[in-house]
Amino acid sequence: MAGFDITKILNKQTTAQTENAVTEDFEEIKLDYGKIVITGKNKYSMNDIEDLAAGIEMAGGLLDPLILGRVNGEYKLAGGHRRYAAVDLLVKDGKEEYREVPCKYKDMTETEFRLYMLIGNTDYDKMIEAEEWKEVLTQAKEEGSFLPEKGVRVRDYIAKIMKTSAAVVGDWNRINNNGTDALKEQFEAGTIGVTAAAAASSLSEEEQNDIAERAAAGEDIKGTEIKEMIERKKAAAAAPEEDTEPEEATGEQEEKTEEEHTKATLAQMQPSASDTDTTEEEKENARRLHALKMLEKYYIYLNEDDLRCLEAMLQDCKRRKMEYGALDCGSTI
Numbered sequence: 001m002a003g004f005d006i007t008k009i010l011n012k013q014t015t016a017q018t019e020n021a022v023t024e025d026f027e028e029i030k031l032d033y034g035k036i037v038i039t040g041k042n043k044y045s046m047n048d049i050e051d052l053a054a055g056i057e058m059a060g061g062l063l064d065p066l067i068l069g070r071v072n073g074e075y076k077l078a079g080g081h082r083r084y085a086a087v088d089l090l091v092k093d094g095k096e097e098y099r100e101v102p103c104k105y106k107d108m109t110e111t112e113f114r115l116y117m118l119i120g121n122t123d124y125d126k127m128i129e130a131e132e133w134k135e136v137l138t139q140a141k142e143e144g145s146f147l148p149e150k151g152v153r154v155r156d157y158i159a160k161i162m163k164t165s166a167a168v169v170g171d172w173n174r175i176n177n178n179g180t181d182a183l184k185e186q187f188e189a190g191t192i193g194v195t196a197a198a199a200a201s202s203l204s205e206e207e208q209n210d211i212a213e214r215a216a217a218g219e220d221i222k223g224t225e226i227k228e229m230i231e232r233k234k235a236a237a238a239a240p241e242e243d244t245e246p247e248e249a250t251g252e253q254e255e256k257t258e259e260e261h262t263k264a265t266l267a268q269m270q271p272s273a274s275d276t277d278t279t280e281e282e283k284e285n286a287r288r289l290h291a292l293k294m295l296e297k298y299y300i301y302l303n304e305d306d307l308r309c310l311e312a313m314l315q316d317c318k319r320r321k322m323e324y325g326a327l328d329c330g331s332t333i
Contacts, residue, residue, distance in 0.1 A: 025106065028065065028103070029102075029103050030101065030103065031068075031075060031100065031101060031103050032099055033066075033101045034099070035075060036068065036076070036077050036084065037074050037076045038076075038081075038084070039076050039113075039117075049089055052185065053089045053090050055185070056087065056098065057090060057098070061097075061098060062087060062102060064080065064083065065080070065101075065102040065103050066080040066083060066084060067079030067104055067105075068104065068106075069106060069107075069108040069116060070107045071108055071110055071113050072110075078113065078117055082188070084101075087099075087101055122188065122190060123193070124184070124187055126162065126164075126172065127172035127175060127187075129162065130158050130169050131172070133157075134155075134173075137158070153166070155173070155304075170303070170304060171195065171197075171198035174198045174202070175187060175198050175201050177201075178201040178202065179197060179200070180209055182209045182212035183197060183200055183201065183208045183209070183211065183212045186212045186215040189216075191215040191216060192211070192212070192215040192221055195222075195223030196211075196221050196222060196225075196226055198223070199230065202301070203229075203230070207229075211226065230301075238294075295310075
């Protein structure tokens with residue numbers, strides 16, 4: 001029996017490379033799914049099985065093979081637990097034509113099989129594991145058995161436990177909470193990476209599903225491409241705010257509209273301001289209020305660092321108000 005090259009696996013930097021490395025010398029086979037042994041070692045989510053089963057049925061069968069380790073003559077499931085569960089659901093529903101499934105297998109010792117199970121975790125698996133850690137730590141925090149340090153987020157602890165960055169944990173969280181089933185399915189399949197999937201999760205359901213369809217068709221979708229798409233959408237959304245007059249408006253009309261907008265803004269911020277005498281200070285205040293009101297429109301795009309920065313700015317403004325004895329200008333909410 002050929003040796004199991006652990007260094008070949010550990011030297012790889014990405015999940016996709018790892019999976020290719022450990023299955024490149026596997027043999028292809030078709031098996032009755034009932035002959036595959038489920039070890040119970042895979043602890044990850046089995047959600048959305050019905051949707052996956054429907055997708056397999058629409059495709060006419062399982063497209064991606066199950067990954068097996070043949071240990072002492074038994075075929076043990078090492079990868080593809082959700083696909084296995086979807087096939088099981090179809091067969092139990094009377095669809096016997098899906099009983100025979102494509103697989104890739106390799107002879108392994110029990111230790112080699114367990115090693116494969118550990119190293120074969122995909123980014124999707126890690127996302128689920130991070131969510132489990134979040135639930136456990138949050139519960140422990142509520143019970144008082146976990147007391148995080150001041151200023152340290154639960155996400156930071158999860159990152160330390162899983163030996164990754166807090167930014168990656170944040171990406172997993174966005175995908176898990178905001179991604180459509182189609183997007184998460186392609187993320188699980190490895191056709192779209194963490195950065196791209198996280199960026200796509202901020203898009204509409206239709207846009208996410210379109211990206212998932214492109215990824216399923218074999219297109220290499222980068223996170224930078226999706227971020228550029230988001231920036232173009234933001235620019236397009238902001239354009240009407242800047243163009244308050246039709247294109248044929250004269251310069252004089254545009255100037256008048258801007259003046260009216262400034263007066264209206266000042267009226268909200270300083271009711272006592274003169275309608276005929278707009279000072280430079282009042283104009284600066286109008287700029288500040290305008291920026292705040294634009295934040296109301298784009299607040300959903302704030303990330304954790306942006307939010308913390310704004311909270312710090314708010315505290316700083318309160319401090320300056322107390323120090324300078326400034327008059328209360330009222331609330332912008």
